[in-house]
Amino acid sequence: MHLHKYEKIWLVFGLGSLALFLVVIGFAAFWKGTHPQSHIETIDPQNIEANESFKPENLGLTEVADGKYVVNIVASAFNYDLGKEEDGSPTKTIRVPKGSTVLFQITTRDVVHGFQVAGTNVNMMVEPGHISRYETVMKNDGDFTIVCNEYCGIGHHLMFGTVEVY
């Protein structure tokens, strides 16, 4: 087969980028253990309290080690349950220091929701029957809005909260 000189150049370029991106995907999946945020682990959506992480008293922010936090959340139409404040009112703001490692664990009791902390890499789909997790380091300070980015019904826009990194 006869190929033009320039054709060889862009074929090498194209196949080279394809190979590079495949290597990147393989590296992320097999070496770094990257996987979808809901990772096979299931939960009974009718009885999420049976799971230790989603008992009402365990919802919201918990410091598990120095600079390491876990945030347990239950999404439902149309609210994020982030636990309760000391005075008993529902928590709407999660406050963590800059540079801390935060593991977000979330599930839903009804329909598919989204969970995005806008301006960070935290962005997950929340499906009934599954637990979604994402661990991140809060590198930048500021107020980050939690939004539901998966249309879940008439009150979709009422699902929000705040992560304050100080």
Next chain:
Amino acid sequence: MSKKNISAAKQTKEDVNLKGTLIMVMILGVVILVFWFGIYGLFLSR
């Protein structure tokens, strides 16, 4: 087809000027790479 015709066809293919095509393909490739690294940088910084 005669031998003369075959060599004439080959001659035409070799003569096609693909410089513009090469430049466009490379520009497109660079645009894809710039976007890829830009988005990767965004992922690392947030």
